[in-house]
Amino acid sequence: MTRFALTVEFDGTPFMGLQRQDHGPTVQQAIEDAAHKVTGEHPILFSAGRTDSGVHALAMRCHLDIEKQIEPFRLSEALNAHLRPDPVAVIGCEVVPDDWHARFSCLGRAYVYRIANRRAPLTLEKNRAWHVARPLDAEAMHEAAQALVGLHDFTTFRSAHCQAASPVKSLDRLDVRREGDHILIEAEARSFLHHQVRSMVGTLSLVGLGQWRIEQVGEALAAADRSALGLNAPPEGLYFLRASYPED
Amino acid sequence: MTRFALTVEFDGTPFMGLQRQDHGPTVQQAIEDAAHKVTGEHPILFSAGRTDSGVHALAMRCHLDIEKQIEPFRLSEALNAHLRPDPVAVIGCEVVPDDWHARFSCLGRAYVYRIANRRAPLTLEKNRAWHVARPLDAEAMHEAAQALVGLHDFTTFRSAHCQAASPVKSLDRLDVRREGDHILIEAEARSFLHHQVRSMVGTLSLVGLGQWRIEQVGEALAAADRSALGLNAPPEGLYFLRASYPED
Numbered sequence: 161m162t163r164f165a166l167t168v169e170f171d172g173t174p175f176m177g178l179q180r181q182d183h184g185p186t187v188q189q190a191i192e193d194a195a196h197k198v199t200g201e202h203p204i205l206f207s208a209g210r211t212d213s214g215v216h217a218l219a220m221r222c223h224l225d226i227e228k229q230i231e232p233f234r235l236s237e238a239l240n241a242h243l244r245p246d247p248v249a250v251i252g253c254e255v256v257p258d259d260w261h262a263r264f265s266c267l268g269r270a271y272v273y274r275i276a277n278r279r280a281p282l283t284l285e286k287n288r289a290w291h292v293a294r295p296l297d298a299e300a301m302h303e304a305a306q307a308l309v310g311l312h313d314f315t316t317f318r319s320a321h322c323q324a325a326s327p328v329k330s331l332d333r334l335d336v337r338r339e340g341d342h343i344l345i346e347a348e349a350r351s352f353l354h355h356q357v358r359s360m361v362g363t364l365s366l367v368g369l370g371q372w373r374i375e376q377v378g379e380a381l382a383a384a385d386r387s388a389l390g391l392n393a394p395p396e397g398l399y400f401l402r403a404s405y406p407e408d
Numbered sequence: 409m410t411r412f413a414l415t416v417e418f419d420g421t422p423f424m425g426l427q428r429q430d431h432g433p434t435v436q437q438a439i440e441d442a443a444h445k446v447t448g449e450h451p452i453l454f455s456a457g458r459t460d461s462g463v464h465a466l467a468m469r470c471h472l473d474i475e476k477q478i479e480p481f482r483l484s485e486a487l488n489a490h491l492r493p494d495p496v497a498v499i500g501c502e503v504v505p506d507d508w509h510a511r512f513s514c515l516g517r518a519y520v521y522r523i524a525n526r527r528a529p530l531t532l533e534k535n536r537a538w539h540v541a542r543p544l545d546a547e548a549m550h551e552a553a554q555a556l557v558g559l560h561d562f563t564t565f566r567s568a569h570c571q572a573a574s575p576v577k578s579l580d581r582l583d584v585r586r587e588g589d590h591i592l593i594e595a596e597a598r599s600f601l602h603h604q605v606r607s608m609v610g611t612l613s614l615v616g617l618g619q620w621r622i623e624q625v626g627e628a629l630a631a632a633d634r635s636a637l638g639l640n641a642p643p644e645g646l647y648f649l650r651a652s653y654p655e656d
Contacts, residue, residue, distance in 0.1 A: 171531045216532060240529050247531040281488050283419045283495040284464060288532065 161225050163260060164235060166191075167252030168207075168220045172395065173287045174247065178211040178220070187211075187248055191222070194242035198235065199228040208266045208403035212355075214287070214395030218272075219251065221403040223262040262403070268332070268350055270402040273361045273393065275343040289342070290361075290397035296368030298338035304367040305334040305345075307378030308360055315384040317363070319355035327384070329353060336364065343368070346401070355392055362391030409473050411508060412483060414439070415500030416455075416468045420643065421535045422495065426459040426468070435459075435496055439470070442490035446483065447476040456514045456651035460603075462535070462643030466520075467499065469651040471510040510651070516580070516598055518650040521609045521641065523591040537590070538609075538645035544616030546591050550584035552615040553593075555626030556608055557582055563632040565611070567603035575632070577601060584612065591616070594649070603640055610639030 168191070176184035180192070188205045195203045203224040211217060226235070236253035243249065259265075276282055276289040277296045285291075308317075308331055315327040333348040345364070347357050363380060366372040372390060380388040416439070424432035428440070436453045443451045451472040459465060474483070484501035491497065507513075524530055524537040525544045533539075556565075556579055563575040581596040593612070595605050611628060614620040620638060628636040 169528070169531050171534070218532075236528070244529065247534060249528040249531050251526070251528045278499070280417070280484070280497040280499045281492065283417050283497050284466075284536065286419070286495060 161227055161258070162229075163223055163225050163256050163258050164232060165252075165254050165256040165260065165262065166222045166224070166236070166239075166250050168217060168222055169249050169251050170217050170220070171247035171287075172211060172214050172216045176213045177215070178207055178209070178217070185246075187217075190243060190246045190248050191224075191239065191250075194239045195224060195226070197242045198238040199226050199230070201227055206262045208262050209269055209352075209400055210354075211398075211400055212395050215398045215400070216288075217400040219402055220400050221262050221266065221405075223256065223260065260405075265405050266403045267406060268348060268404040269352060269400070270346065270348045270404075271352070271357045272399050272401045273345040273347070273357060274397045274399065275345070275361075275365070276341060277338075277343050278341045287396045290394050292343075292365060294369055296343055296365065297370065298336050298343050298368065300370075300374055301343070301345075301364040301368040302336035304372075304374040304377040305336050305360070305364055307375075308334050308381060312381055313384045314353050314356055314381070316380050316386060316388045317356045317359035318353040318386065319359075320386065322354035324353050327353060329356070334360065358393045358395065358398060359389055361397070362393035363389060365393065366390040409475055409506070410477075411471055411473050411504050411506050412480060413500075413502050413504040413508065413510065414470045414472070414484070414487075414498050416465060416470055417497050417499050418465050418468070419495035419535075420459060420461065420463045420465070424461045425463070426455055426457070426465070433494075435465075438491060438494045438496050439472075439487065439498075442487045443472060443474070445490045446486040447474055447478070449475055454510045456510050457517055457600075457648055458602075459646075459648055460643050463646045463648070464536075465648040467650055468648050469510050469514065469653070471504065471508065508653075513653050514651045515654060516596060516652040517600060517648070518594065518596045518652075519600070519605045520647050520649045521593040521595070521605060522645045522647065523593070523609075523613070524589060525586075525591050526589045535644045538642050540591075540613060540616075542617055544591055544613065545618065546584050546586035546616065548618075548622055549591070549593075549612040549616040552620075552622040552625040553582040553584050553608070553612055555623075556629060560629055561632045562601050562604055562629070564628050564634060564636045565604045565607035566601040566634065567607075568634065570602035572601050575601060577604070582608065606641045606643065606646060607637055609645070610641035611637060613641065614638040
């Protein structure tokens with residue numbers, strides 16, 4: 161048995177999310193099916209993060225165990241051949257020790273959230289960014305975001321369906337910046353609660369629109385109450401950016 | 409009658425091109441139909457450039473004449489409302505003098521061509537870039553491109569269907585650069601022949617792959633013969649970037 165670590169890029173639009181579900185196509189199923197076609201085996205895919213329907217990944221890290229003797233480059237080529245025409249691509253593949261785990265060995269996750277802040281509807285960026293038509297104040301959003309950095313009870317920013325044992329998480333970084341018509345929000349933490357990034361972005365957008373005072377974000381956090389949430393931003397702006405491991 | 413200049417962004421994937429055709433959807437028809445719904449009139453759209461099926465635009469300039477009294481902002485909002493769900497958006501709209509013409513007043517056109525140069529298939533960039541799996545040498549491509557800059561007979565780089573009166577054109581700029589996994593090619597001229605940018609990019613790609621010597625590009629140009637063409641690059645990497653006018 162050989163354990164392979166995969167780096168995977170995908171367009172989340174046509175999927176019900178990364179993790180296998182009873183109903184609807186998932187990225188996990190697409191990769192597992194491709195791996196079955198390559199090897200005849202039924203490997204299970206483990207990943208650094210779970211993503212919702214419509215959420216994208218630029219470099220998700222995953223692993224699977226394969227009995228068949230195969231070189232990493234050949235495996236990635238064969239997986240990509242069988243993944244067509246699904247918008248999932250293996251962009252990296254390497255052999256890792258048997259105790260390396262895409263989820264449990266992961267020391268940090270990073271996401272980027274992309275807002276297209278302009279009046280006109282989106283064309284080339286449809287399903288690739290959240291379209292916010294009214295002007296956003298990125299500096300106010302960044303200032304408000306700093307209240308969320310650090311060790312906090314993130315109950316306010318957690319989905320009702322979140323399965324994490326505790327709502328207490330340490331957020332390492334939450335940066336908001338404007339690049340032309342776009343607002344980019346980068347979030348880094350050891351791990352995130354379900355919907356945490358989207359909930360933080362949605363709430364910050366209210367500050368950006370001037371509907372919330374900067375201080376209200378910290379107040380919503382302190383409330384530790386889901387009903388204090390401003391808004392959950394839609395999935396199409398969210399990208400899983402990076403997973404980091406001890407060996408990096 | 410008021411003449412409105414529009415700045416238009418579109419995803420060319422679902423269209424047969426910009427200009428109206430007998431068969432299949434076009435950007436021109438989409439905008440003319442939207443303008444008809446807004447005004448009850450049948451305005452004709454004129455544009456700075458024509459684009460082929462699958463070619464995109466970041467900022468195409470167009471104009472149309474409307475009898476109905478309407479403010480530019482209201483017109484762009486109404487056009488965008490009626491353009492949904494087509495991936496066409498009016499991102500700018502202004503009143504111009506009656507003798508301003510999107511095509512004939514235009515003093516310069518700029519295109520950018522985007523190559524995704526990596527082994528893995530494309531996911532998020534599908535239909536947004538030309539996928540070239542083997543490594544390209546951008547510096548060699550840039551050097552070879554300089555043979556095309558200036559006043560030349562571009563017969564080699566002209567479609568058999570080109571309707572221009574003369575194959576002689578002045579190419580102002582053709583720059584090739586690498587940004588990570590991408591090769592970006594920017595071309596500027598007063599005007600281009602049909603397929604000229606795609607023909608130049610396709611031929612430069614052969615230099616990038618090491619299949620052609622750098623000097624062969626100038627030799628192909630000097631041949632003034634379509635059969636000397638290396639390759640016509642596919643439409644999905646091409647973006648109409650900018651049109652410039654005397655008042656700019």
